[in-house]
Amino acid sequence: MAPISVCSRCSGLMLFVFALATSVRLVDSNNAVFCEHTQFSLRCGEAEKLKVRSAVFGRTNYLTCWNAQIYTLSCALSATATVQRLCDGQIACSGLVSTYTFGDPCRYTHKYLTVEYDCEKMTTTTTTTTTTPATTSNKYVMTTRPPPKGSSGAWRVACDDTVMHLKCPANKMLDILSARYGKMTSKTCGHSQAYKSPCRKASDAIVRKTCQWENACTFLVNNRTFGPSPCPAGIYKYLAVNYKCVAPGQTFTVCENAMAELKCPDSKTVRVLSAWYGRDDTTTCPYGYTGDTKCRARVTELVSRWCAGKTKCLLVSHNNLVGKDPCPNTYKYLRLRYICQ
Numbered sequence: 001m002a003p004i005s006v007c008s009r010c011s012g013l014m015l016f017v018f019a020l021a022t023s024v025r026l027v028d029s030n031n032a033v034f035c036e037h038t039q040f041s042l043r044c045g046e047a048e049k050l051k052v053r054s055a056v057f058g059r060t061n062y063l064t065c066w067n068a069q070i071y072t073l074s075c076a077l078s079a080t081a082t083v084q085r086l087c088d089g090q091i092a093c094s095g096l097v098s099t100y101t102f103g104d105p106c107r108y109t110h111k112y113l114t115v116e117y118d119c120e121k122m123t124t125t126t127t128t129t130t131t132t133p134a135t136t137s138n139k140y141v142m143t144t145r146p147p148p149k150g151s152s153g154a155w156r157v158a159c160d161d162t163v164m165h166l167k168c169p170a171n172k173m174l175d176i177l178s179a180r181y182g183k184m185t186s187k188t189c190g191h192s193q194a195y196k197s198p199c200r201k202a203s204d205a206i207v208r209k210t211c212q213w214e215n216a217c218t219f220l221v222n223n224r225t226f227g228p229s230p231c232p233a234g235i236y237k238y239l240a241v242n243y244k245c246v247a248p249g250q251t252f253t254v255c256e257n258a259m260a261e262l263k264c265p266d267s268k269t270v271r272v273l274s275a276w277y278g279r280d281d282t283t284t285c286p287y288g289y290t291g292d293t294k295c296r297a298r299v300t301e302l303v304s305r306w307c308a309g310k311t312k313c314l315l316v317s318h319n320n321l322v323g324k325d326p327c328p329n330t331y332k333y334l335r336l337r338y339i340c341q
Contacts, residue, residue: 044092047122057103077102174211181240188238
């Protein structure tokens, strides 16, 4: 079967189609459209809760979420029950728009999710409520949990095939204390019949690579991100991250091919929070071509090891930091954030 063709005289229409295709999310009042292979996200006000009226996954027109891989326009699968289980009664909810979540009503065709919902006012009550343990129906929900006894910071939990989002206030940075991927309790992210005992593995390094000393970070939770499953087949897993939001520290910049010494007073030692080599503006170190401002190679781990435990640290800003030139013909600099402790 060949893809649906478009007439050669519809160039204006195709430009409009392309504009729609580049949008991941289209919202009109309480109607929302999310393209396949993206994250859907619904949100109400602080004193409101979501009530999903209907949801359809498939394709019924050519324009929405335009893609070259369109073989049919007669493709619609009800996703109402799934989205209701994820979102009803929540202030906000999210999940993946994929055939894994909703099934595949038409193979080889790029699909989209259409959701109609309301935001209802929450009713306040003084009655003590009991939280019902999670079942497989709400396995895509991401939650914030109180820290276990003896631990510090906040905990964030995201189930398999959802997007983990960590964020600090504008003047703070993420400090990842620990991260565990697996199934530590049968109640979190749905009950699996195959679950017998906790199965998990440390994932601190993977989460820190993306999130450490950033103000916010987002990544997908699945086996492709965290490697081979630590649990037997058939067990639905989740990621639990323990983190704190800390002060950002001081900024230190060294221009390319220059050396500078970083010092801490009163016998305190240097702790590097973040470091990168490249260029992100046109005004810092303006001693050559500065046009490429989207050039940043992370070197946090390397610089942290070099300065760890020292009261003063000599830094050299050079391509050798990353092993190659991250943006040729552009004059670069080393920028890092640090604290003295």
